[in-house]
Amino acid sequence: MRKTFIPWLSALFVLALLLSGCSGNSDEPAASGSDGSGSASGPSGSASASGEASKAANLDPVKISINSIDPKFSPDNDVAQQIAKETGVTLDLQYVVGDLTQKLDLWLAGGDYPEIVVMHPKEVGKYIDAGAVIPLEDLIDQYGPNIKKAFGKYYNLLKASDGHIYELPAPYLTEETPADWEAPWAVQYDVLKEAGYPEIKTLDQLFDVLKAYYEKHPTIDGKPTIPWSGVGGADHPDWDLNNPAFQAAGRPDNSWFLIDDQNNVTLNILSDYQKRYYQFLNKLYLNDMLDKEFFTMNYDEAEAKAAQGRTLAGSLPAWFLKYPEQSLRTQGKADRQFANIELLFDENSPDHSNTMTPINSNNNWHITKNAKDPARIIQYVNFLLSDEGQKLINWGIEGKHYDVTNGKRVVNAEWKAKTEADPEYIFKNGPSGPYYWFTYGDGAKLSDGDYATPNTKDYWASTYDPTTKELLAKYGKEVFSEFMPPVERVPAWIWQLAEPTEGRAEFKRVQQVFKKDAPKIVYSKTPEDFEKNWNSYVEEVKKAGSAKVEAAYDKLWKGYIAQYDQTMGLQ
Known part of the structure; x- marks a missing residue:
């Protein structure tokens, strides 16, 4: 449900930290004291986080080009227009x-990239090497007091190994698990209801529940029941195979890797966890309970199948189920929706799967040398990270x-009804757009003590249909x-770090073996x-160069941890 990145690493790569799970602590930087004018009051009431007055914001109208990773974003919805009034900036979206x-490669080759390039940290190195993105620290010192305040004690984590800042990730100031986060394992409501709403803790316990339901209901609506499916193995074998393995082990989301207490990095796909998950899938296969298209369907096909109401369970994250569940409710099949619950291989194993990082680093902003006025971009981001900016981009x-109401922000009832009736309404009318990247995060609070975003427990519970509320109550x-x-x-998730150049070719070969051999293992007869x-x-993965991959990422991670510890005063 989440993915982010971090700046550090080699003169070619930036170390910007990630975000994702989250609960706050007393050492977290407060998200208070900022205003919409580009100033921020510190403990002594100074005008900027650096103790110096920031330059007055330029409000002259200007268009700034930026690539959009979502074709649904509108450049002129109500919130975008209001931000333009506050900052003078209108984003020119290049879809x-x-x-x-x-x-990104074509842009780099031709030099015709937009003024702001939104990209994942793993892509940044080549842009830095080519001199296509500019250092930002001096501009932030002059025009970004709210930026420095928002990142607080983590600000230096934005710096690359050469001391420059090239990326603008988002701060993550949440103090609690966001109310809309959900565990990755999904089970159909009707399955749980028929089983008497049991407490299911392990994959094997779920297998028994599914098997009993499947034997009683071999078909649903005249079509074969699918006890276990995925999100599209043809497109994302890692999502269907690698991720569930470390999730069932209760490990943090480090993508393809496991990191032990000594910060040693190894490939998850060679671990006992991966083997155990393959054994679970094999058991499903041998009992005719695994989707026959598990390895061959793509994401869109998997999404359409989940919307039919005959999939009983799977490693199906909530973000994948959003549209299928909307369809199921529209069809009058609310009981075919999915409950996302936590599952492990072993019931009493420690569960460290729900994690957060200090910074949300994923779709980070980068100012390119094509920018006509970089200062205006920093001023724009500085506004977004003020209290007024946060209200606009999150609440509208x-x-x-x-x-x-009673001093607390609440979602407008008419607005809520329109967005529930039309999922696209929010894109047309805001708040929704590239600016949303700079949210403090669900669960964070502003200086008024109220939440920075509408995704509170009360709000989220109010969006549930009666069938969902009944299940949760059980x-x-x-x-x-x-x-x-x-x-x-x-400190971070390793996939947030800039991808090392060493072992890159070997990693691709390793992933190819992983994808090629998985069906053969899962479809084993005995x-x-x-x-x-x-x-x-295992032998094929090793021949493909797994040792070199592990060495490269081990070096990457330990280098980052050393930088993190030094920055945080832990050394």
Whole structure:
């Protein structure tokens, strides 16, 4: 449900930290004291986080080009227009169709990239090497007091190894697990109801529940029941195979890697966790409970299948289920929606899967050398990170998108009804757009003590249909995030770090072996065949260069941790 990145690493790569799970602590930087004018009051009432007055914001109208990773974003919805009134800046969205990495490479080759390039940290190195993105620290010192204040003690984590800041990630100031977060394992409501709403803690326990339901209901609406499916193995074998393995082990989301207590990095796809998950899928296959298109369907096909109401369970994140569940409710099949619950291999294993990082680093902003007025961009971001900016990008406009009742912001009832009736309405009318990247995060609070975003427990619970509320009540929950373990803060997720150049070719070969051999392992006919196929796969991964991959990422991670510890005064 979340992905972010971090700036550090080699003269070519930036170290910008990530974000994702989250609960706050007393050492967290407060998200208070900022205003919409570009100034921020510190403990002594000074005008900027650096103790010096920031330069007055230029409000002359200007258009600034930026690539959009979402074709639904509107450049002129109500919130975008209000931000333009406050800052003078209108974003000129350049929609990217097709593969973003390919487009970034074409832009770099031709030098015709927009003034702001939004990209993942792994893409940044080549832009830095080419001199296509500019250092930002001096501009932030002059025009970005709210930027410095928002990142607080984590500000220096934005710096690359050469001391420059090239990326603008988002601060993550949340103090609690966001109310709309959900565990990755999904089970159909009707399955849980028929089983008497059992407490299911492990994959094997879920298997037994699914098997009993499947035997009683081999078809749903005249079509074969699918006890276990995925999000599209043809497109994302890692989402269907690698991620569930570390999630069932209760490990943090470090993508392809596991990191132990000594900060040693190894490939998850060679671990016992991966083997155990393959064994679980194999058990499903041998009992005719695994989707027959598990490895061959793409994301769109998987989404359409989930909307039919005959999928019983799977590693199906809530973000994947959004549109299928909307369709199921429209069809009058609310009981075919999915409960996202926490599952492990072993019931009593420690669960550290719910994590957050200090910075949300993923779709970061970068100012290119094509920018006509970089200062205006920093002033724009500085406004977004003020209290007034946060209200606009998260809540919208008072009286239209939200109201204030008893001193607290609440979502406007008419607005809420329109967005529930038309999922596209928010894109047309805001608040929605590239500016939303700079949210403090769900669960964070502003200087008035109220939440920075509408995604509170009360609001989220109010969006549930009666069938969902009934299911949650059976488990003594108000929202699905309560199924998750307590949130833990980690320095970063390794996938947020700039991708190392060493081992890059080997990593691609390793991933190719992973994708090629998975079906053979899962479709093993006997335990002996399974062991044979697994061992063969392990040897192939090693031949592909897994040791070099692990060494490169081990070096990357330990370098980052050393930088993190030094920045945080832990050395």
